[in-house]
Amino acid sequence: MRKLIYGFGVSLDGYVNDRDGSIDWTDPDDELHQFHNDRFRDLEISLHGRRMYELMAEYWPHVPADAPRIEREFGELWTQKPKVVFSRTLTEVQWNSTLVSENAVEEVRKLKAGGDGVMEVGGADLAASLMPHGLIDEYQMFLSPLILGGGTPFFPPLDKRIQLRLTETRHFDTVVMLRFLAV
Secondary structure, three states: OOOEEEEEEEEEEOOOOOOOOHHHHHOOHHHHHHHHHHHHOOOOOOEEEEEHHHHHHHHHOOOOOOOHHHHHHHHHHHHHHOEEEEEEEOHHHHHOEEEEEHHHHHHHHHHHOOOEEEEEEEEEOOOOHHHHOOOOOOOEEEEEEEOOOOOEEEOOOOOOOOEEEEEEEEEOOOOEEEEEEEO
């Protein structure tokens, strides 16, 4: 069965973006960017909600030729990586993406059962829809020393607890990564 990882930059008070939806505070330094490139390279499939897909599609397929090598590399990785985009409003997707309009939970169950690699979920709303069903196997929080005071929370309100086990911490110059496995 495929493993599903939910990883995101998160503020100290638990938000993945600010009240305006901006993630400009999550710009990685080179060490963290390389870590994300390497992690993304190892994924079999990337799952995106509509907003995350639109945000990524706005920049990564169009990285300027004079951008740093590390950004150009991620742009190539992102456009080539198989992606499943969950949206009821989009009518088409590009860059090696498949559009799913109905029942994200059932589709993710099928994707998990369809192999033994690693997938990631990109987008807090999509992750929030999967958490109550126990579909996320690992959580990776890239904790920034910043308090936003509002925005989209990393974890949604839940009806029941999700037990996690801390398995790794890693210090970067700009963030601390916390890695948890669902138990």
